[in-house]
Amino acid sequence: MTASTGRSIAAVAAACICIFAPLAASAIPHAQAPVTDQSRDTLLPEGTLLRIALKSTVSSAHSKAGDHFAYATVGDVVIGSRTAIPAGTTGTGTVERAAPAHGGRVDGILKLQFDPLKLADGTVVPVDITTASLVADQNDHNGMGTSVADVADVTVPGFFLVDFLRKGDDITLTAGSPFHVAVMEDSYLTPPDAQPASAAATPAPAASP
Numbered sequence: 001m002t003a004s005t006g007r008s009i010a011a012v013a014a015a016c017i018c019i020f021a022p023l024a025a026s027a028i029p030h031a032q033a034p035v036t037d038q039s040r041d042t043l044l045p046e047g048t049l050l051r052i053a054l055k056s057t058v059s060s061a062h063s064k065a066g067d068h069f070a071y072a073t074v075g076d077v078v079i080g081s082r083t084a085i086p087a088g089t090t091g092t093g094t095v096e097r098a099a100p101a102h103g104g105r106v107d108g109i110l111k112l113q114f115d116p117l118k119l120a121d122g123t124v125v126p127v128d129i130t131t132a133s134l135v136a137d138q139n140d141h142n143g144m145g146t147s148v149a150d151v152a153d154v155t156v157p158g159f160f161l162v163d164f165l166r167k168g169d170d171i172t173l174t175a176g177s178p179f180h181v182a183v184m185e186d187s188y189l190t191p192p193d194a195q196p197a198s199a200a201a202t203p204a205p206a207a208s209p
Helices: 011-017 021-027 132-142 145-151 197-201
Strands: 050-052 068-072 077-079 082-085 090-099 109-114 159-165 178-185
Touching: 050 132, 132 178
Parallel strands: none
Antiparallel strands: 050 068, 050 178, 068 090, 077 082, 090 109, 109 159
16 A cells, blocks of 8 residues: 555545535534434434445445445444444445546546435434544544545535545455444434334224123
8 A cells, every 4th residue: 555545534534625615514414403301212313423344345446337235234323222223234235336447547436325224113314424434434443444535535415426536546345344334314213112003003802702
């Protein structure tokens, strides 16, 4: 790895914010709803970080537009007194565009779209890479920080764009190597003590004569 590819995530993120300030300002998530006693066990706030790991490697070297990928969460995500997203929760995404690096020091290009993460209670949670998730990767020293930073040019809801700073290299996210994504909008889970409407409406069976 060259010195240029080893630049810190913080430096890359700062450069992206400076260059793309008008767009990035609307794209970086901030929680919209306050956490209260009533919502502490149901509100999954915008900006909440999740650690995920791809189930197969995605790379500009061999991936094609239209390829699907899968990932699983690494570790539980807890809100209030409940586990909102258990470890092992699976999600999917699609390669939007991929082009390998080639002669003339031309970068590889990769564009991915994460599908919303569907939880067991039916809640749909949009996730993506953000500046905060990049900083978390840097702080974790997880070995994926540089690769993810190189692909995170600027965050747009539903996408992370891969249009890169390093020259002549392919961009690769390796299977099984954890990195962070963030919740892109406030999401509300079913209250833990709520009963399904169908169960509440079902009458008790009649007694046998």
